[in-house]
Amino acid sequence: MSRQPEHPALMIPGPIEFDDAVLQSMSHYSESHVGPGFVATFGETLTMLRKLFQTTDPASQPYVISGSGTLGWDIVAANLVEPGEDVLVLTTGYFSDGFADCFKAYGGNVTQLRAPVGERPQLPEIEKALKEKKYKMITVTHVDTSTGVLSELKDLSALVRKVSPETLLVVDGVCSVACEEIQFDEWKLDGVVTASQKAIGCPAGLSISMFSGRAIEAFQNRKTPVAAYFASMKNWTHIMQNYEAKKPSYFATPSPQLVHALHTALTQILAKPLSERFARHREVSDRVKKTITELGLKQVAAKPEDQAHGMTAIYLPEGIKATDILPILAKKGVVWAGGIHKEIAPKYVRFGHMGVSVMDPSRPEVDKALKALKDGLVENGYKA
Amino acid sequence: MSRQPEHPALMIPGPIEFDDAVLQSMSHYSESHVGPGFVATFGETLTMLRKLFQTTDPASQPYVISGSGTLGWDIVAANLVEPGEDVLVLTTGYFSDGFADCFKAYGGNVTQLRAPVGERPQLPEIEKALKEKKYKMITVTHVDTSTGVLSELKDLSALVRKVSPETLLVVDGVCSVACEEIQFDEWKLDGVVTASQKAIGCPAGLSISMFSGRAIEAFQNRKTPVAAYFASMKNWTHIMQNYEAKKPSYFATPSPQLVHALHTALTQILAKPLSERFARHREVSDRVKKTITELGLKQVAAKPEDQAHGMTAIYLPEGIKATDILPILAKKGVVWAGGIHKEIAPKYVRFGHMGVSVMDPSRPEVDKALKALKDGLVENGYKA
Numbered sequence: 001m002s003r004q005p006e007h008p009a010l011m012i013p014g015p016i017e018f019d020d021a022v023l024q025s026m027s028h029y030s031e032s033h034v035g036p037g038f039v040a041t042f043g044e045t046l047t048m049l050r051k052l053f054q055t056t057d058p059a060s061q062p063y064v065i066s067g068s069g070t071l072g073w074d075i076v077a078a079n080l081v082e083p084g085e086d087v088l089v090l091t092t093g094y095f096s097d098g099f100a101d102c103f104k105a106y107g108g109n110v111t112q113l114r115a116p117v118g119e120r121p122q123l124p125e126i127e128k129a130l131k132e133k134k135y136k137m138i139t140v141t142h143v144d145t146s147t148g149v150l151s152e153l154k155d156l157s158a159l160v161r162k163v164s165p166e167t168l169l170v171v172d173g174v175c176s177v178a179c180e181e182i183q184f185d186e187w188k189l190d191g192v193v194t195a196s197q198k199a200i201g202c203p204a205g206l207s208i209s210m211f212s213g214r215a216i217e218a219f220q221n222r223k224t225p226v227a228a229y230f231a232s233m234k235n236w237t238h239i240m241q242n243y244e245a246k247k248p249s250y251f252a253t254p255s256p257q258l259v260h261a262l263h264t265a266l267t268q269i270l271a272k273p274l275s276e277r278f279a280r281h282r283e284v285s286d287r288v289k290k291t292i293t294e295l296g297l298k299q300v301a302a303k304p305e306d307q308a309h310g311m312t313a314i315y316l317p318e319g320i321k322a323t324d325i326l327p328i329l330a331k332k333g334v335v336w337a338g339g340i341h342k343e344i345a346p347k348y349v350r351f352g353h354m355g356v357s358v359m360d361p362s363r364p365e366v367d368k369a370l371k372a373l374k375d376g377l378v379e380n381g382y383k384a
Numbered sequence: 385m386s387r388q389p390e391h392p393a394l395m396i397p398g399p400i401e402f403d404d405a406v407l408q409s410m411s412h413y414s415e416s417h418v419g420p421g422f423v424a425t426f427g428e429t430l431t432m433l434r435k436l437f438q439t440t441d442p443a444s445q446p447y448v449i450s451g452s453g454t455l456g457w458d459i460v461a462a463n464l465v466e467p468g469e470d471v472l473v474l475t476t477g478y479f480s481d482g483f484a485d486c487f488k489a490y491g492g493n494v495t496q497l498r499a500p501v502g503e504r505p506q507l508p509e510i511e512k513a514l515k516e517k518k519y520k521m522i523t524v525t526h527v528d529t530s531t532g533v534l535s536e537l538k539d540l541s542a543l544v545r546k547v548s549p550e551t552l553l554v555v556d557g558v559c560s561v562a563c564e565e566i567q568f569d570e571w572k573l574d575g576v577v578t579a580s581q582k583a584i585g586c587p588a589g590l591s592i593s594m595f596s597g598r599a600i601e602a603f604q605n606r607k608t609p610v611a612a613y614f615a616s617m618k619n620w621t622h623i624m625q626n627y628e629a630k631k632p633s634y635f636a637t638p639s640p641q642l643v644h645a646l647h648t649a650l651t652q653i654l655a656k657p658l659s660e661r662f663a664r665h666r667e668v669s670d671r672v673k674k675t676i677t678e679l680g681l682k683q684v685a686a687k688p689e690d691q692a693h694g695m696t697a698i699y700l701p702e703g704i705k706a707t708d709i710l711p712i713l714a715k716k717g718v719v720w721a722g723g724i725h726k727e728i729a730p731k732y733v734r735f736g737h738m739g740v741s742v743m744d745p746s747r748p749e750v751d752k753a754l755k756a757l758k759d760g761l762v763e764n765g766y767k768a
Contacts, residue, residue: 015640027410029391032396066455066589071614102613105609105611106611106613203641203642225489228612229458229461229485230457255587256399337418
């Protein structure tokens with residue numbers, strides 16, 4: 001059981017409920033950002049990220065920078081793509097559209113391969129697109145938080161390496177890192193950007209990313225200067241390398257409290273095999289999806305192979321809107337999220353089931369959320 | 385007395401020591417970034433910032449964005465200056481040079497008016513520079529954290545308005561907001577950028593800024609699109625306006641924990657008249673400077689009118705290096721910062737005296753720090 005004061009269970013797809021020890025780390029007394037204590041904490045945090053991303057290649061480079069997950073898009077778009085270069089954005093919802101907008105802001109020439117709502121682009125069409133034009137980069141939203149659509153990375157990477165081996169493969173892992181399997185080295189990924197407040201289970205405020213040696217080389221071989229400052233890899237790469245080598249270093253002041261919380265969260269995650277963590281998220285997700293189906297409800301991600309394991313986007317029954325059911329769930333002590341995909345927004349709700357609510361068997365939130373939905377629908381006159 | 389565990393007193397010019405209640409707010413249970421509770425907290429926080437900056441003009445716009453203070457430079461350089469436009473950067477140390485580099489990254493045409501180490505550019509030379517070229521913007525580092533040099537804003541603003549009224553005046557207030565007087569409206573400032581972890585007394589991780597209606601208009605009248613995404617005012621302005629109007633709104637996930645801590649810090653600051661706060665910082669600063677002088681030591685900022693009130697940069701006696709004295713101070717339970725101005729780095733140390741250590745009479749840190757310096761120097765064979 002949590003020692004936190006009684007509060008509504010936050011079951012949105014991030015920020016999520018936090019573990020007591022993680023939250024306590026946020027109150028760590030003040031430390032110098034270049035003092036030996038914090039330098040060690042930050043250095044260990046970066047090294048732990050290598051384990052979470054399953055990379056042992058010393059050329060891989062982790063970054064932890066104050067900001068939201070969105071800043072990760074800027075890091076990719078400002079550093080790894082030069083103005084006028086082509087980017088193929090596999091599009092599964094609101095967040096893929098956002099990533100595309102970010103590339104455009106930095107002058108990237110974006111092609112979006114758009115799947116129907118609730119689906120993802122398929123390998124044959126991706127192959128066709130890759131053969132039509134030489135792309136500097138292809139991006140995929142591993143789990144699009146707006147639809148709960150899960151994209152497949154392993155076969156996608158194999159395809160890209162076969163058809164267009166020089167193309168960098170970058171993953172938006174904001175809603176997948178620490179709840180979906182990601183094998184950075186094995187799947188030959190060039191970049192994964194994520195945030196602290198989803199399955200990693202640390203409060204919001206950190207952009208977290210991992211880039212391959214190939215991606216760093218692409219940055220180093222740029223023909224044009226990076227047109228950004230805070231998001232420039234030029235300013236951050238040696239800082240991250242110094243912290244990991246336990247050497248004090250300064251570009252901009254990191255957040256010691258958030259880094260302490262991230263250190264605690266990663267220590268907890270890595271205390272057990274990652275395979276167990278991913279299996280547990282699949283198991284709970286299966287239970288959620290089964291209950292939803294038994295209630296007679298459909299998911300936005302229709303096909304089982306397209307369904308994320310840390311969240312579920314659920315179509316509401318005909319005649320019930322998100323604005324009807326969300327306040328009822330809130331009264332039952334459970335906070336869910338409304339829809340944000342513009343084509344279907346009022347018709348669906350989103351349920352986050354990741355991190356401590358899934359991994360800590362003493363936490364009752366997932367069952368409480370499912371019961372609240374069932375009771376809420378019945379009270380609204382719905383019969384499954 | 386602080387209820388925090390015993391730890392070395394952090395007396396660097398940011399991050400500073402934090403108040404217990406502020407640190408406790410960092411452990412706030414998880415809330416939705418678009419739920420009514422957090423929306424109210426964020427909205428109140430933005431409104432309190434107007435009071436801190438002493439602006440009642442409804443056209444003024446506060447921003448609170450996850451990031452470090454450095455992100456504030458990007459917000460200014462990416463949004464308010466277009467590529468090829470001229471910027472005059474008044475330069476008093478390391479941080480003015482950084483601001484200049486940031487403008488260059490975004491294509492600004494930078495002229496630096498450079499003062500000798502420990503001084504600041506004088507009004508007649510600024511007037512001359514403003515008459516030589518039409519500048520889109522002039523920037524000033526209110527307190528350069530590398531030298532402890534305080535710049536004067538009121539007469540500077542009057543000069544700019546007289547000589548070049550269209551030029552925007554933007555202040556880097558990272559090391560001055562909440563310890564030096566800033567009258568945003570009265571002094572006709574167009575922008576002040578700062579960070580959470582200095583005199584405001586909230587842990588690091590938030591970029592905090594205020595822009596005038598004139599600055600917002602300059603942004604709206606741009607001829608070229610903003611070449612940034614996370615730092616783009618286009619993406620954030622309506623979000624900030626919505627939060628302040630207590631309406632949920634989403635661009636990128638803010639950090640509820642950091643915003644709660646900022647809310648607590650601002651509530652404490654505004655519980656007393658700001659004039660008392662600034663007077664108290666001046667009083668403690670005078671005591672620090674007097675002690676330093678009595679010890680026979682010189683400040684980097686030689687002239688009293690150029691000396692900041694929230695920090696002091698102190699030349700060490702001949703023969704004693706920063707790397708000698710800092711570990712001795714650390715053993716005595718006090719953390720000071722080394723020098724970072726490249727021309728004089730090993731020869732001086734920096735002492736931060738701002739926020740709770742100054743305002744809370746039960747906090748012993750300032751006296752402890754002064755005693756540690758005196759004892760440390762004596763132990764090193766120094767005789768005043």
